[in-house]
Amino acid sequence: MLDTSARLLRLLSLLQTPRDWSGPQLAERLGVTTRTIRNDVERLRALGYPVHATPGAAGGYRLGAGAAMPPLLLDDEEAVAVAVGLRTAAGGSVTGIEETSLRALAKLEQVLPSRLRHRVGALHSHMVPISGTGPTVAADVLTAIAGASRDRERLRFDYTGHDGASGPREAEPHRLVHARGRWYLAAWDVARDDWRTFRVDRMRLRTPNGPRFAPREPPEGGFAAHVARGLETAVWKYVARVTVHAPAEEIAPRLPPSVTVEPVGERTCVITTGSDTPHMLALYLGMLEVDFEVAEPPELVEHVRALAARYARAVGGTSG
8 A cells, every 4th residue: 555645646646637536436546445535635635736526426526726836747758748848839939938938848857757858858859940930929819819719709809911901800719720830720700701710920819809609610621621721722822713514522532632622513613722823723724624614813814815715726716
């Protein structure tokens, strides 16, 4: 049987997991009686740990949040994960936490066993960060957005678009996504009645938040895939929406994941794709070997007209 000090540490470790423990479950884990568990819980409370108890068959013990940060007990994998995360945060894209991350890392590495320090050091020595890949974001902005997402509150903010124009927006925040050195928010745009991706460094939050909202089903493929699709189109100078006269299930397997395919009928779909030049877009669409209609952008419409006239002249037709 564990002595009292070792048993208290083991009990504290169990209570730090995100679940409720019944008295009999804890007693079985520690090899003691439920009376001993009750006494040990009182000892932890006397030391300042806020152990909450819920009565009833479905109740149990859980470690709650207190006025001060209690010591945390981490297993080997958790300790390595935290250390690597702190190293990354010290040189990451969230401003205001670099020095704090270094202080926390120094405390953690001081108490890490030698075997874990070697693992963390090996990981760090073989990780090559790329600095300056994107703008930084203030930590309080990220926490404010995450809090609104958690509490299901609409965000009100001013947003600066790719063209430099700024205007008020209102959105239902669902997930924060970090990609390509930047932070993005996947949210339901209230005015546009659709999913949108917002760069967090271009958001200027307004207070207070808006009304609460009911969570929505994620966009196709999930939030990460939604943001990835947005990033693919965002890097193109020309983005085209093209009506294709073929079933979506026939066209989709022939296209890369970055191309969005929306079915609009049994024999018709709309694809969203892009390129840096209208010429490359026109050649790409021609390779589909199906009939299509181009509505935008106007540069692509004019280029397709020019190509059609050129091909018509090549076979002795009129230039139209």
